Amino acid sequence: MTPKFLQSSRRGFLGGTAAAAALTTLAVPARAQVEVVPLDRYQPDYLTAGEWAFVMAACARIIPSDGDGPGAIEARVPVFIDRQLAGDFGAAADLYMEGPFNPGSDAYLGTQTPLTPARIYRDGIAAVDQWCTDNLGSPLAELEPEDQDTVLRALSSGDLNLGDELREFWALLVQNTKEGYFADPRYGGNHGMQSWIYIGFPGARANYLEWIGRNEAYPLGPVDIAGERA
Amino acid sequence: MRNFIHILFAALLITGLGFLAFITVPVQRTEPQTALADDWRPEEGQGEYAMRLADCAACHTAPDGELFAGNRPIESPLGTIYSSNITPDEATGIGGWSLDDFRAALYDGVRPDGTHLYPAMPYENYRKLTEEDIRALYHYFMEELEPVENRTLQSDLSFPFDQRWGLRAWKWVALGDPGFVADTDDPVLARGEYLVEGPGHCGACHTPRNNLMAEAALETPDEAFLSGGEIDGWTAPPLRGPDSAIRGWSAQDMAAILATGRNAHAAINGEMQLVVRDSTQFMNDEDLQALAAYLVNLNDGSTAPDRAEETETEALLVSADPDMPLGPRLYLDNCNACHFADGRGADEVFPELDGSSLVTAQSPTGLISMILTGSELPSTAERPSSLRMPGFGDRLSDEEVAELASFVRSAWNNGAQPVTPAQVAELRGDAEAKRD
Numbered sequence: 001m002t003p004k005f006l007q008s009s010r011r012g013f014l015g016g017t018a019a020a021a022a023l024t025t026l027a028v029p030a031r032a033q034v035e036v037v038p039l040d041r042y043q044p045d046y047l048t049a050g051e052w053a054f055v056m057a058a059c060a061r062i063i064p065s066d067g068d069g070p071g072a073i074e075a076r077v078p079v080f081i082d083r084q085l086a087g088d089f090g091a092a093a094d095l096y097m098e099g100p101f102n103p104g105s106d107a108y109l110g111t112q113t114p115l116t117p118a119r120i121y122r123d124g125i126a127a128v129d130q131w132c133t134d135n136l137g138s139p140l141a142e143l144e145p146e147d148q149d150t151v152l153r154a155l156s157s158g159d160l161n162l163g164d165e166l167r168e169f170w171a172l173l174v175q176n177t178k179e180g181y182f183a184d185p186r187y188g189g190n191h192g193m194q195s196w197i198y199i200g201f202p203g204a205r206a207n208y209l210e211w212i213g214r215n216e217a218y219p220l221g222p223v224d225i226a227g228e229r230a
Numbered sequence: 231m232r233n234f235i236h237i238l239f240a241a242l243l244i245t246g247l248g249f250l251a252f253i254t255v256p257v258q259r260t261e262p263q264t265a266l267a268d269d270w271r272p273e274e275g276q277g278e279y280a281m282r283l284a285d286c287a288a289c290h291t292a293p294d295g296e297l298f299a300g301n302r303p304i305e306s307p308l309g310t311i312y313s314s315n316i317t318p319d320e321a322t323g324i325g326g327w328s329l330d331d332f333r334a335a336l337y338d339g340v341r342p343d344g345t346h347l348y349p350a351m352p353y354e355n356y357r358k359l360t361e362e363d364i365r366a367l368y369h370y371f372m373e374e375l376e377p378v379e380n381r382t383l384q385s386d387l388s389f390p391f392d393q394r395w396g397l398r399a400w401k402w403v404a405l406g407d408p409g410f411v412a413d414t415d416d417p418v419l420a421r422g423e424y425l426v427e428g429p430g431h432c433g434a435c436h437t438p439r440n441n442l443m444a445e446a447a448l449e450t451p452d453e454a455f456l457s458g459g460e461i462d463g464w465t466a467p468p469l470r471g472p473d474s475a476i477r478g479w480s481a482q483d484m485a486a487i488l489a490t491g492r493n494a495h496a497a498i499n500g501e502m503q504l505v506v507r508d509s510t511q512f513m514n515d516e517d518l519q520a521l522a523a524y525l526v527n528l529n530d531g532s533t534a535p536d537r538a539e540e541t542e543t544e545a546l547l548v549s550a551d552p553d554m555p556l557g558p559r560l561y562l563d564n565c566n567a568c569h570f571a572d573g574r575g576a577d578e579v580f581p582e583l584d585g586s587s588l589v590t591a592q593s594p595t596g597l598i599s600m601i602l603t604g605s606e607l608p609s610t611a612e613r614p615s616s617l618r619m620p621g622f623g624d625r626l627s628d629e630e631v632a633e634l635a636s637f638v639r640s641a642w643n644n645g646a647q648p649v650t651p652a653q654v655a656e657l658r659g660d661a662e663a664k665r666d
Contacts, residue, residue, distance in 0.1 A: 206567040210548045219550045223563045227625030 422524025478534025
C-alpha cells in the first residue's frame, strides 16, 4: 500500500516550478548539454557510500536494465532519489510531524512513523543490509541478482520484520524509483527523457490535440521543462 | 512614459534660439473653463472616480511605495525623473495649494512658483478636463487623502535638459486650446470622446509624436489622433485607420478588454496593463459603454481584416513533421500548448497570435519581451484570475528566440519582418540590467 501523504506533492512540484520559472526567466540559458557525472563517480548529496550502493542495487532490480526499455540505472534514478532525500522531501518539510505517533496502528490509518523519509531510508537500508549480512554473508549490493530479488521480495511482503517505524520503507523505495524514472529530467532522473521516449509520452509539450484518436504514433520526440528535445 | 525625453531634445532645440525673455516674464495661468459656484461640492466618490479616470495612481505611486507619495522613477538615457508627491503634505506634497495652483499644474504644467513641469505629466491631455473634474480631483487630493511625508527626489537630468524654463517654448507649440469641445451631437459618443481625449490621456501613448515630440494631434477629428505611437520601444497600436488593431471589434469586445484586460481576440500587455489595472477597470457601466461606442465609431465602416481560415502554417504544425524548420518546431515545443496550432488561442484566456497587433508591430520589442520574460494579466474585479504567460528566456537562446519570433511574425495570416538574434540580445541585456 502506498503511503499517500509521503508522495512528493504534485502541487509542490508545480508551485516550485512556477517559482523557479519566475526566478530564472532572465537567467542566461544553460543550453550547452551539462556534462553528467557517470554514476560510479557521482558524489551523493545525502546518501553515504554504502547507502548509495544499496539504492543502486535495489533500483536496478526494481526496474531492471535487461527488459524492453531503459532500466532505472540508465535513467539515473538513484540520483533522483539522493537529491530528493537531500531536499524538502527527505526532511518531511511538507508533512505534519508533531506527535502523537502510533506507528503500529492499522495500515489503513496511513503513515504513523515519527521518522522523516531520509531517516526511513537510512535506518531501512541499515536494517536490510544487516539482515543480508547475517543471513547471506554480505550487504545487498554485493549479492547475486537472484539473491537480491529474494531479499527485496521478502522486504516487500514484510517478512524482514523491520519494525513498525520502518513499515513504509519498501513502498517508499518503489514509489520513488517510479518517480525518478518518469519525472522531468530536471530532478536528476529520467535521463535523456528515456522513459518518455520508451512509452511515447511527448513530454512538457502538453498539446497534441489534433493527434488524439488517430491511432498512429505521434512523430515528435519529447521535450522537457528546460526545453531540451529528445 | 519614457519617450518624453525626446521632447526634451525638442525643447533644447527651441531654447537654442536663445530667447531669454521668457525665463523672466511670468506664465499666464489658464482660467477655469466653466464657472462653478464657490460652494460647489463633488458628490460622494466623485473625486476618487475622477482620479481613476485620469489614472493619477499609475505614475504617482512608486513600486511598493505609498499611494500618491510619488518618486516613481521614470528612466531615460539622460537621467531619471521622479514623479511628485501629490498627497496633501505641507512640506513634501501639495498641501496648501490653492485650487488655482492645482488647476495650473493640470492645465499649464506649472508649479505655484512658476516652475515648468516635464511633460511626463500629461498636461497636454489634462488641459481638456472639465472644471467639475478639476474640482472633484482637488477635493479628493486635498480633503480625502491623508498627507504622506515623502520628499520627491531631485530629477537628475544632465545639462541642458535640467533647464526647465526651456519647456516654456515647447508648450507654446505643443499645447492645444484648453477645455473640451465635442465633435458630435450624440451625448454617448461625446462622453467617450471626452474620456479618451481628456482624463484617459489615451493619446499620450496611442498618438504619434511630431518632430517636436509633442503629440501630433490632440483631438478626434484629426486623423493622426490615436493613429499609433510608441512607448519604451513597445508599440501602442493604431486604434483607427486601415491598420487599426481593433478593426471589426464589437462594442462588447472593446468594453471587455478595458474592463478585464482580455477579450476574444487579444490580451493587454506592457504599459497598457497599468491603464487597465489602475484606471479603466474602475469605469462605471455608462462610461465603459460610452468609451466602447466611441472606439467602435472611430473604426466605423471598417471590418475585421480578412483572414484565411486554413493556413499552411496550421497544416505544418499539425503534421508534427520532425523535419520541419526550427521556427515552427520551437513554436510546437514551447507555445502550442496555449496558443494552439491555428494561432487563435482560447477566448478570454489565451490571446490570438494570428493577426495580433503586438506580434506584427513594426518594432518587435513587445513580442521579444513577451517571449523572454512573459507577462501576467492584471486581476480585475470582473476577472480576478491573473493569467500568466511564463517567460522563456531561460529555455531559449538568442538565436532560438529570433527564429521563433520570425516564425510567429510570418505565420498564419501574419506578414511582418523577421527578427535578428542581435535584437534579442539587446533586450535580454536591458531586462537583466533592470533586474539587477
